[in-house]
Amino acid sequence: MHFASKLRRLSLAVCTVTALGLAGAVQAADTIKVGVLHSLSGTMAISETTLKDTMLMLIEEQNKKGGLLGKKLEAVVVDPASNWPLFAEKARELIEKEKVDAVFGCWTSVSRKSVLPVFEELNSLLFYPVQYEGEESSKNVFYTGAAPNQQAIPAVDYLMAQGVQRWVLAGTDYVYPRTTNKILEAYLKAKGVAESDIMINYTPFGHSDWQSIVADIKKFGSAGKKSAVVSTINGDANVPFYKELGNQGISAESIPVVAFSVGEEELSGIDTKPLVGHLAAWNYFMSVENDANDAFIDAWHKFIKSEARVTNDPMEAHYIGFNMWVEAVKKAGTTDPSAVGEALIGVAVPNLSGGLSAMMPNHHITKPVLIGEIQDDGQFQIVSQTPGLVVGDAWSDYLEGSKDIIADWRAPLSCGNFNVKTAKCSGQNY
Amino acid sequence: MLRIIVTTLLLCLSTPLTAAEIETGDKMLDTAFAQLLDRDFDVKAAGVEMLAGSGHPQAGELLRGLLEGELRYLNQPARLVWMRERSGGKFAVDVLDGTDHGEFSARKFKKLPINNAMRAQIRSLLAQLELSDPNPAVRLKSVNAMLENPEPEHAALIRSLLQKEQESAVREAMHVVLALAGLTATEPERRRRAIADLSDSLEPAVRNGLTRLVNNDPDAQVRADAASALRKIEKRVVLFGHLETLFFGLSAGSVLVLAAIGLAITFGVMGVINMAHGELIMLGAYTTYLMQQLMPGMIGLSILLSIPAAFLVSAGVGVAIERGVIRFLYGRPLETLLATFGISLILQQLVRTLISPQNVPVSNPDFLSGLWQINSVLSLTYNRLYIFAFCLLVFAGLFFVLKYTWLGLQVRAVSQNRAMARAMGVRSARVDALTFGLGSGIAGIAGVALSQLTNVGPNLGQAYIVDSFMVVVFGGVGNLWGTLIGGFGLGIANKVMEPWAGAVLAKILVLIFIILFIQKRPRGLFPQKGRAAEG
Numbered sequence: 001m002h003f004a005s006k007l008r009r010l011s012l013a014v015c016t017v018t019a020l021g022l023a024g025a026v027q028a029a030d031t032i033k034v035g036v037l038h039s040l041s042g043t044m045a046i047s048e049t050t051l052k053d054t055m056l057m058l059i060e061e062q063n064k065k066g067g068l069l070g071k072k073l074e075a076v077v078v079d080p081a082s083n084w085p086l087f088a089e090k091a092r093e094l095i096e097k098e099k100v101d102a103v104f105g106c107w108t109s110v111s112r113k114s115v116l117p118v119f120e121e122l123n124s125l126l127f128y129p130v131q132y133e134g135e136e137s138s139k140n141v142f143y144t145g146a147a148p149n150q151q152a153i154p155a156v157d158y159l160m161a162q163g164v165q166r167w168v169l170a171g172t173d174y175v176y177p178r179t180t181n182k183i184l185e186a187y188l189k190a191k192g193v194a195e196s197d198i199m200i201n202y203t204p205f206g207h208s209d210w211q212s213i214v215a216d217i218k219k220f221g222s223a224g225k226k227s228a229v230v231s232t233i234n235g236d237a238n239v240p241f242y243k244e245l246g247n248q249g250i251s252a253e254s255i256p257v258v259a260f261s262v263g264e265e266e267l268s269g270i271d272t273k274p275l276v277g278h279l280a281a282w283n284y285f286m287s288v289e290n291d292a293n294d295a296f297i298d299a300w301h302k303f304i305k306s307e308a309r310v311t312n313d314p315m316e317a318h319y320i321g322f323n324m325w326v327e328a329v330k331k332a333g334t335t336d337p338s339a340v341g342e343a344l345i346g347v348a349v350p351n352l353s354g355g356l357s358a359m360m361p362n363h364h365i366t367k368p369v370l371i372g373e374i375q376d377d378g379q380f381q382i383v384s385q386t387p388g389l390v391v392g393d394a395w396s397d398y399l400e401g402s403k404d405i406i407a408d409w410r411a412p413l414s415c416g417n418f419n420v421k422t423a424k425c426s427g428q429n430y
Numbered sequence: 431m432l433r434i435i436v437t438t439l440l441l442c443l444s445t446p447l448t449a450a451e452i453e454t455g456d457k458m459l460d461t462a463f464a465q466l467l468d469r470d471f472d473v474k475a476a477g478v479e480m481l482a483g484s485g486h487p488q489a490g491e492l493l494r495g496l497l498e499g500e501l502r503y504l505n506q507p508a509r510l511v512w513m514r515e516r517s518g519g520k521f522a523v524d525v526l527d528g529t530d531h532g533e534f535s536a537r538k539f540k541k542l543p544i545n546n547a548m549r550a551q552i553r554s555l556l557a558q559l560e561l562s563d564p565n566p567a568v569r570l571k572s573v574n575a576m577l578e579n580p581e582p583e584h585a586a587l588i589r590s591l592l593q594k595e596q597e598s599a600v601r602e603a604m605h606v607v608l609a610l611a612g613l614t615a616t617e618p619e620r621r622r623r624a625i626a627d628l629s630d631s632l633e634p635a636v637r638n639g640l641t642r643l644v645n646n647d648p649d650a651q652v653r654a655d656a657a658s659a660l661r662k663i664e665k666r667v668v669l670f671g672h673l674e675t676l677f678f679g680l681s682a683g684s685v686l687v688l689a690a691i692g693l694a695i696t697f698g699v700m701g702v703i704n705m706a707h708g709e710l711i712m713l714g715a716y717t718t719y720l721m722q723q724l725m726p727g728m729i730g731l732s733i734l735l736s737i738p739a740a741f742l743v744s745a746g747v748g749v750a751i752e753r754g755v756i757r758f759l760y761g762r763p764l765e766t767l768l769a770t771f772g773i774s775l776i777l778q779q780l781v782r783t784l785i786s787p788q789n790v791p792v793s794n795p796d797f798l799s800g801l802w803q804i805n806s807v808l809s810l811t812y813n814r815l816y817i818f819a820f821c822l823l824v825f826a827g828l829f830f831v832l833k834y835t836w837l838g839l840q841v842r843a844v845s846q847n848r849a850m851a852r853a854m855g856v857r858s859a860r861v862d863a864l865t866f867g868l869g870s871g872i873a874g875i876a877g878v879a880l881s882q883l884t885n886v887g888p889n890l891g892q893a894y895i896v897d898s899f900m901v902v903v904f905g906g907v908g909n910l911w912g913t914l915i916g917g918f919g920l921g922i923a924n925k926v927m928e929p930w931a932g933a934v935l936a937k938i939l940v941l942i943f944i945i946l947f948i949q950k951r952p953r954g955l956f957p958q959k960g961r962a963a964e965g
Contacts, residue, residue, distance in 0.1 A: 041787075045787060046787070046788050162546070162547060173934055201932065201933075202932060202933070202934060203933045203934070204933060204934050204937070206885075206889075206893060207933060208883060208884035208885070208893070209682050209685070209883075211678045211681065211682070211811070211814065211925075212675070212678045212925050212928050212929060213928070213933065215674060215678070216929060222634035223634070223638065224634070224635070224638030224641075224642075236789055236885045236887065239789070239884075239885050240883065240884050240885065243794075244811075246799065247799055247800065247801055247811040247812075247813060248801060248809065248811060249800075249801055249803075249809070252546050252549070253546050253549045253550040253553065254578070256546055270791055271791070271793065274799075277545075277546045277549060279546075373545055373546065375541075376499065381541075381543050381545075383471065383543075383545045
């Protein structure tokens with residue numbers, strides 16, 4: 001059954017792509033091309049395929065509404081195959097050969113770093129939809145995912161309000177967890193947490209033997225102070241980690257785990273009963289109750305032809321990013337990347353949690369921060385929400401060497417790396 | 431406590447309740463329910479407190495329902511209902527008058543949201559209600575729950591119940607709670623007595639209480655007593671910590687042994703470098719998944735049946751690989767290596783296309799989850815215990831086959847001296863196929879065990895192939911004992927180093943150690959001896 005439906009979905013996707021391709025060939029002159037740069041094969045395909053589908057859905061809906069500037073939109077889908085150098089090649093192909101006007105894509109930070117020089121050289125626009133470690137602001141990239149101050153710091157604030165005094169920072173060993181944990185460690189120390197109350201642990205990708213680490217966490221958490229784990233553990237290593245927590249009898253009430261990389265998509269397909277009460281911090285949950293979200297979920301189910309599929313935070317980021325781009329094109333009256341890039345700053349569009357997200361001068365957006373507890377049905381129940389929207393901060397205020405730096409792409413400053421102390425703009429754009 | 435009540439009263443006065451009120455006739459219960467339905471978690475928590483204090487006969491059941499999510503809320507008309515399973519379907523039954531509200535739907539009957547703080551609060555309240563439960567196991571659990579979240583009001587409650595308590599285990603736990611409360615007594619004499627009572631308890635709460643005395647107590651004698659009691663306890667904790675590390679090492683080792691033991695036959699005995707060994711393990715894990723799909727609802731049985739099924743599947747594939755590819759490449763290790771690497775890629779892609787590129791969920795049966803709590807500092811998880819036992823069983827089985835059966839005799843003969851064995855009438859081609867099939871089948875069985883520990887996906891095998899070769903080379907090629915000792919040794923070394931070196935560095939250190947070891951003893955821990963081994 002599984003396989004048959006997979007096959008059907010696959011053939012459908014192939015048909016759609018071919019149909020779009022054919023349609024494009026016929027009416028190439030009067031369409032606006034939008035590039036979609038997400039891995040459809042390899043290790044990241046699990047997460048990125050969904051985002052490709054989201055983009056196809058958004059473009060289809062925009063065309064139903066009459067397109068943009070009187071023209072139809074056309075998606076150009078390429079597959080960078082989870083291969084970082086290939087991302088740069090495919091980005092060049094999209095911009096130079098396909099002549100797309102904007103690109104939506106990338107997931108991992110390393111893929112973003114790989115395409116950055118291409119976008120800057122060819123002056124095109126990239127919308128990046130995933131939460132990341134910050135410390136970057138490029139003229140050509142618009143960051144619609146969360147910066148650390150829009151996810152990690154509010155999550156720690158929430159746990160502090162719950163009385164947590166000891167902290168385990170556990171992460172997978174690569175750039176995003178290392179940078180995030182550096183920021184968090186500085187933040188915790190600034191809040192008066194002692195060095196001995198912070199435990200930092202890194203594990204390799206796909207780590208599966210969690211016994212001694214979980215036992216260490218248990219020991220660390222039994223010192224009489226309320227403890228919590230802040231997890232930047234990435235990918236499928238999470239499943240054995242949570243299993244081991246359950247097996248060693250650590251419940252969310254004794255030592256809660258707050259995760260930044262675990263969402264609805266990651267929870268679908270695993271038994272979440274032992275995880276009830278563990279937390280995640282995002283800017284969107286599928287369980288947000290409001291009309292815009294209901295409409296989005298219905299549209300998604302209709303498009304993907306399955307009621308079982310979930311929506312998640314990076315999908316919302318693409319929703320916001322795409323609508324911002326559409327508004328900016330309307331405002332500029334052209335799809336020229338330079339004009340649209342300038343018009344984008346200040347554009348505000350509705351997000352799915354009932355507010356308006358705006359593009360800030362540092363190319364990050366304003367978002368609410370939601371903390372959710374995992375439920376036994378794989379959904380999140382929202383237990384805390386920031387009262388207003390939080391402005392994404394490209395350069396962390398808690399790191400030495402980064403706290404004096406600001407990004408502002410408006411004239412006359414027009415700099416992504418401006419040191420307010422020395423009043424100098426670093427030549428490096430990101 | 432008082433603060434919560436005051437804020438609740440203020441909230442009740444100032445804000446109109448968003449949810450419709452439920453009329454019960456009981457003023458206190460009405461407010462409790464209204465508060466439970468509020469959006470603010472602090473108000474809800476006050477509602478829980480009020481419900482527990484209401485003395486309502488259903489209070490315990492209601493709290494448990496809230497905790498388990500079986501207590502649901504219907505908006506129009508405002509009712510609280512139970513989600514009850516009856517004759518195959520789920521139905522909504524009114525909490526107050528038992529009327530049937532028809533079939534249950536999650537959209538119509540909303541869950542009452544609770545958060546972690548409330549879960550802990552409800553559990554602690556339930557523990558107080560359950561202290562007088564007729565079942566001693568429930569009483570023991572609730573006393574232990576009090577030990578985890580010590581509150582000053584517990585002591586009085588326990589003291590009154592202690593007289594009636596018959597069960598010795600429960601009495602003992604109660605004494606610890608009382609002694610713990612005694613640590614904060616005003617008279618130094620009583621504090622010292624409490625310290626003496628607690629000097630052989632391993633509970634974390636006791637250690638924390640003693641540490642507090644050591645640092646803050648005004649009385650020097652009490653401080654000295656507490657310090658010596660703490661030292662005594664710490665000594666035992668360290669000892670149990672070593673035992674725990676040993677267990678972790680053995681269980682990590684048993685995974686290594688299981689993964690490597692099939693390779694010990696194909697690589698060790700036959701000398702074939704089989705890069706597809708990991709994929710044979712993966713096939714075993716996928717067989718477990720498919721068996722579970724075939725037998726929904728019978729997880730335990732499906733795991734047991736998966737063991738022979740996985741053996742047959744992997745052995746079949748193994749024989750096919752040997753007959754189809756490897757037999758043409760005997761004596762050419764480089765070609766074998768490349769060919770089997772190609773086969774491993776083919777097998778991975780096959781699974782990706784036929785089943786799914788994503789990881790598949792494999793459920794754990796109940797007897798494999800949970801832990802065996804020996805004392806409050808040492809507990810062993812069941813899944814690891816079973817895997818350790820399973821590993822020894824597989825090893826014993828394989829050892830028996832090689833040592834005492836006809837097949838084993840021929841395998842040993844061919845591996846020691848192929849030409850001589852053939853001259854004696856052994857059909858070496860057939861023996862090769864069977865040996866390779868045996869090694870592959872064992873890999874399949876390892877897959878069943880791994881499916882209970884880690885993610886089942888197309889890349890499962892790659893994570894274990896390097897480890898497997900490492901164990902076989904370290905243990906000594908061609909020696910099953912070497913694989914067993916090598917696997918356990920590496921597992922323990924890894925776990926001993928992990929706490930201070932970190933998971934990444936521990937792995938690197940183990941690899942460096944093996945490289946150095948191989949320089950010194952190129953044939954591993956247990957080299958084969960005799961003339962056959964020289965050739």
